[in-house]
Amino acid sequence: MLRNSLYPAVRAAFLQVRRSPLRFFWVLQGVTWATVLGILPPAVIRGSREAAVERAEELGTDRIYLHDGPGEGPKLGWEAAAWIEERFKGQIRSAAAAASVPPLLLVGRPGLEGLGRELASGRWLSEEEISQGAPVCLISGALAREKFPGRDPLGQEVEIPQPPRRLKVVGTFRLATPGSRGLDSFGYAREHPLHGLAQELLEHLGVFTGDFDWLFDERLVAAPRGLLPEERPGAILARASPEAVASASKEIRTELVRRGFNPVVVINPMVQILFSGPVDTIRKMQRVVFIICLIAGTVIVTNIMILSILERQREIAIRRVEGATTVVIGAQFLFETAVHCLLGTLLGIPLAVLIAWLRTAVDPNGALHWIFPMAETFQTVASVGALGMLGGILPALRAAQVDPVKVLSSE
DSSP states (O other), X not given: OHHHHHHHHHHHHHHHHHHOHHHHHHHHHHHHHHHHHXXXXXXXXXXXXXXXXXXXXXXXXXXXXXXXXXXXXXXXXXXXXXXXXXXXXXXXXXXXXXXXXXXXXXXXXXXXXXXXXXXXXXXXXXXXXXXXXOSEEEXXXXXXXXXXXXXXXXXXXXXXXXXTEEEEEEEEEEESOGGGGGXXXXXXXXXXXXXXXXXXXXXXTTOOGGGTGGGGOTTSEEEEGGGSTTOOOSEEEEEEOHHHHHHHHHHHHHHHHHTTOOEEEEEOHHHHHHTSXXXXXXXXXXXXXXXXXXXXXXXXXXXXXXXXXXXXXXHHHHHHHTTOOHHHHHHHHHHHHHHHHHHHHHXXXXXXXXXXXXXXXXXXXXXXXXXXOHHHHHHHHHHHHHHHHHHHHHHHHHHHTOXXXXXXXXX
């Protein structure tokens, strides 16, 4: 029975494309877009969340930037980084203060890990060297090759104009994530055609990405803050897990305001979107819309299949005369409905992937990423198939009840 009904069902389903292309198009609409709605949101949201966590240091999704706001009042000092790290232990992984006085990057704590750099050769600055302003420094590997071609930079001297002196190179560093070179401090691709538009939108929201780009300038020479004791930190960079960045930034700002400071606390906007309640609300709404589209698609398929049966009563009657049982006839149209739903899902899956790719391609934020959600795709296909088969029961029963004698005698 399965073989005798499956082949005619598949053949009849494809013949509908040639017979009534417009009707076939409307049959596929509900199923296709239900499939898209089942796959597209998890593809982008899950992909972006995974990228934000796995490539956090590169994309800047683990960063909390702080600097002094306008107005009078106490200002954040070099000790603020250590206080933040201690006060929010468990939430904040590290905190580092720095100031830019070209060609110097003044650092306030031992080590450059908190500033997105890692040691390439030599050693870090000691606590004593930082506080006393010892004439030592670290330079990037690229700057070392430029200033000392073919020579070991360790032990060499770098001359700076302000204050005029010579600093001994005690180490070289590199960016902890080389892939971040093409990104600004908020993870936006500098070479992307829409980078300028993204910056304008962020500035409209009060986020100025250029305020912190200097923190990752490899041409600045890292030197002890004690060289310029009167210079205040230009920024404090705290790091936390991407999931905790939004809540930690709010708590830090609340505590600093309570202590009388007026800080500006900024995080990657994508983090606030990805790891917040509104995204979970959107996911719930997406499921509701998915179910609505699925039901609508099933109703459309059912009604159009019933209309198709009314038009094909002569065909059904001839098959009955040829020996097809009511069960075989019903199974044929049930399978035919399933084929329509399968075609809808086969169109919906690549369409969802295409839209996800386009959405991430046009956005300059590197944290916006997509993956192929295997589990959600399987669930969507199973749901569409189950409801499609359910919607095919009524047309199948209608087809099985066609009386061949009545139909053929009327012609």
